Amino acid sequence: MSSARDAILARLAATRPAFGRERRGLQSPPMPADAEAVLRARIEAAGGTLQVVPRANWTERVAWPGAVSPDVPRSGGGPPHGAAIYSAIPELPSGSAGNQAGGTPEDAPLDLAILRGEFAVVENGAVWQVPRSAHERRAALLAEHLVLVIEGDALVASLHQAYERIDLATLAFGWFLCGPSKTADIEQALVLGAHGPRSLSVVWLRDPAATNAIA
Amino acid sequence: MGHVSRARAFVADAERTGWHDQALWFVRAKRDAAADLVPDWEALRSEAAAIKREALERLPELWIEFEAQARRAGAVVHWARDAEEHNTIVAGLLRERGITRVVKSKSMLTEECGLNPHLERQGIEVVDTDLGERIVQLRHEPPSHIVMPAIHLRRGEVGETFTRTMGAPPGLDDPDALTALARSDLRARFLAAQAGITGVNFAVAETGSLVVVSNEGNVDLGTALPRLHIACVGLEKIVPAQRDLPVFLRLLARSATGQAISAYTSHFRGAMPERELHVVIVDNGRSRLLAEPEFREALACIRCGACLNTCPVYRRSGGHSYGTVIPGPIGSVLEPARDLVAHAELPHACTLCGSCAEVCPVRIPLPQQLLAWRGVLAARGIHPRRRRIALRLAAEILARPIGLRLFGGLGRALVRALPAAFVDRLARPWTRQRALPPIPASSFRTLWKRRQSAARASAGARDAGDAGMEGG
Numbered sequence: 001m002s003s004a005r006d007a008i009l010a011r012l013a014a015t016r017p018a019f020g021r022e023r024r025g026l027q028s029p030p031m032p033a034d035a036e037a038v039l040r041a042r043i044e045a046a047g048g049t050l051q052v053v054p055r056a057n058w059t060e061r062v063a064w065p066g067a068v069s070p071d072v073p074r075s076g077g078g079p080p081h082g083a084a085i086y087s088a089i090p091e092l093p094s095g096s097a098g099n100q101a102g103g104t105p106e107d108a109p110l111d112l113a114i115l116r117g118e119f120a121v122v123e124n125g126a127v128w129q130v131p132r133s134a135h136e137r138r139a140a141l142l143a144e145h146l147v148l149v150i151e152g153d154a155l156v157a158s159l160h161q162a163y164e165r166i167d168l169a170t171l172a173f174g175w176f177l178c179g180p181s182k183t184a185d186i187e188q189a190l191v192l193g194a195h196g197p198r199s200l201s202v203v204w205l206r207d208p209a210a211t212n213a214i215a
Numbered sequence: 216m217g218h219v220s221r222a223r224a225f226v227a228d229a230e231r232t233g234w235h236d237q238a239l240w241f242v243r244a245k246r247d248a249a250a251d252l253v254p255d256w257e258a259l260r261s262e263a264a265a266i267k268r269e270a271l272e273r274l275p276e277l278w279i280e281f282e283a284q285a286r287r288a289g290a291v292v293h294w295a296r297d298a299e300e301h302n303t304i305v306a307g308l309l310r311e312r313g314i315t316r317v318v319k320s321k322s323m324l325t326e327e328c329g330l331n332p333h334l335e336r337q338g339i340e341v342v343d344t345d346l347g348e349r350i351v352q353l354r355h356e357p358p359s360h361i362v363m364p365a366i367h368l369r370r371g372e373v374g375e376t377f378t379r380t381m382g383a384p385p386g387l388d389d390p391d392a393l394t395a396l397a398r399s400d401l402r403a404r405f406l407a408a409q410a411g412i413t414g415v416n417f418a419v420a421e422t423g424s425l426v427v428v429s430n431e432g433n434v435d436l437g438t439a440l441p442r443l444h445i446a447c448v449g450l451e452k453i454v455p456a457q458r459d460l461p462v463f464l465r466l467l468a469r470s471a472t473g474q475a476i477s478a479y480t481s482h483f484r485g486a487m488p489e490r491e492l493h494v495v496i497v498d499n500g501r502s503r504l505l506a507e508p509e510f511r512e513a514l515a516c517i518r519c520g521a522c523l524n525t526c527p528v529y530r531r532s533g534g535h536s537y538g539t540v541i542p543g544p545i546g547s548v549l550e551p552a553r554d555l556v557a558h559a560e561l562p563h564a565c566t567l568c569g570s571c572a573e574v575c576p577v578r579i580p581l582p583q584q585l586l587a588w589r590g591v592l593a594a595r596g597i598h599p600r601r602r603r604i605a606l607r608l609a610a611e612i613l614a615r616p617i618g619l620r621l622f623g624g625l626g627r628a629l630v631r632a633l634p635a636a637f638v639d640r641l642a643r644p645w646t647r648q649r650a651l652p653p654i655p656a657s658s659f660r661t662l663w664k665r666r667q668s669a670a671r672a673s674a675g676a677r678d679a680g681d682a683g684m685e686g687g
Contacts, residue, residue, distance in 0.1 A: 004294040004295060004296045004300060005294040007296055008294055008296060008450070008496075008498045008502060009275045009278070009279070011498070011502040011503075012274045012275045012278075012450070012502055012505065013275045014506075015502060015505045015506035016272060016274075016275075017268075017271055017272055017505060017508070017511055018272060019268035019269075019271070019272065019512070021264060021265045021268045021269075022265060023262060023265045023266060023269065024258070024261065024262065024265070025262070026255060026258055026259065026262050026462065027255065029253075029254070029255065042475055045474075045475070046474065046475070046476075046478065121476075123253075123465075123475065124465075124475035124476040125475060125476070126475075126476045126480070134439070134487065134488070137435070137439050138439050138440065141432055141435050141436050141439055142436075158461065158465070159460070159461035159464055159465055159476075160458075160461045162461065163457055163458060163460055163461050166457070167457075168419060168421075168422040168424045168457045168482055168484060169284075169421070169422045169457075169484075171424075171482065171484055172288070172483075172484050172485055172486075172487050173481070173482065173483055173484070173487060174481075174482050175435070175479060175480060175481040175482065176464075176476060176479075176480040177478070177479065178474075178475070178476050178477070178478050178479075178480075179478050180478065181430070181431055181432035181478055181479075182430050182431065182478055183346045183347075183394060183430060183431050184363070184472075185345070185346040185347035185350065185363065185364070185365050186346070186350075186365070186368075186370055186373050186390040186393055186394065187238070187368075187369060187370045187373075187390060188238050188241070188242070188363075188366070189370075189390035189391075191390055191391050191394040193394075193395075193398065194346055194394060194398065194430070194431035194432065194433070195344070195398060195401060195402070195405070195431045195432045195433050195436050196431070196432030196435070196436065196479075197432075
């Protein structure tokens, strides 16, 4: 098909337009003073939730989604008892909560995926995430509920600053995730959980001392 | 059959037309609210407009750079001059691997190329996975909107379709329940698929990356599960560098649906371990459009659909009335470039209100282009006979002051003398849903003369200040 390639490139070279419209460049938006409130509003507008918790014993403090059934009692802190979990977080092992056995996302229905995010974008509520493995990416899609954990100095003001922290040239795959999978294709009625997770919770581990670093 | 007759079929259902109009206007209002939250919105639009035009000026270099980068990362790059070459390449990739089950996420390009029927003829099952696209696929209809493919349907119709095809209980019309049904049906198809085909929102020359957005997550399920990912990309989708992406991604979802960003914005570069990524770069008329100075800026389009949502004609006539893959203002500019005679009505399916240009995130001068198409149509004499005669007559009359005066006087006299019902019929179709305004007794010229002489008569009694104001 190199003939197609050459033909197309030749045609493009022969019809080169000149619009004379110059880039002016943009000022990247500054971090808002109430960054956490803006981030929370954007995440909630996308159907997600934001939980800001201190690092110590954080798994006990987080409100976990993904109850297998409302009848199953919560096992104190931590995810609901019996939930099938894929976790990329050392504090919480993969497997069935309270009964740790490994597994891949396709093997069985997955209640909860817990993954690490790189940072969150205040302006739109998205979290930049780079899956460490193919399993991790599939878990993020096949689980009923998704939790993304970000840590410390984890906010950028807008997508401009976000792409300054990303290097696509070295990245086979990475994605911004914002709220759960959703559709409005039937009469514009919003439905969460179109194909992927029905809920997305962003957990921001932030020790009180770290608050100053954000301002 | 043209736009007008197809639109007639849509507006016959007044309840549906009203709902459609309001639903799309609501999306337009959400777009405004989202744009208002971005202080540098107008600068952002200008920057996006400049970057896209720069890309159109540098297409050969940018695609060569993209190809080298993508290959370095393990992707296989193909080039297709037209729809047929594109379909042959995709079908070949599938056949070589013995693949018979394919999931596809939304791509206006594969729609344009007629990929689905091509693959189905070869015994390959193609499942559209965007919910709206799945609905219209099950109904054997084309999408009626580039972002909301099933916006022309009411929930009851979706229920009937799912009853017929997925065993939904008759009468089911709850969007949650219908979506849940489609979700479980499609989940099984995702897991069984051997290949995923996607469109592309942005191809990045600098890094060889592809960016694809979705809200449902279907792009990602369709590429995370099967071994083979085929990405089909039109020549106009290239942007020079990674730093250009935020400019477009800040505009795209806000313009499309009023969201700050889509739920999933995925960046692919090359093949992942034990996977294959094939990129098919498609011309199919784009290089020809690039040679048309009056129309080539339409290649800057990022397919957000904002011009459809705001267009008073689109909102009231429905996407199917255009009879094209891409409807609405942008479709009415793009499609006549493919076949002017077949789409001769489309540049006229427009009130020249200018709303599309106000919302376009990349500042495509759509109204000017639609007007330019009308000029091309007139110059080539591609007009219905009635319009040709009417326009020639109007040109003769309007070119001469005396002609206008005589014809105006005659018209006013006739309208007053003839029975109202007869005049109404003469003025069809204008009077189908509205009455003619009352015809004034005298012309503007007469009124103006009368006013001038009255002003002269009272000038002596006036203050100088008043006269000064009138003079200004």
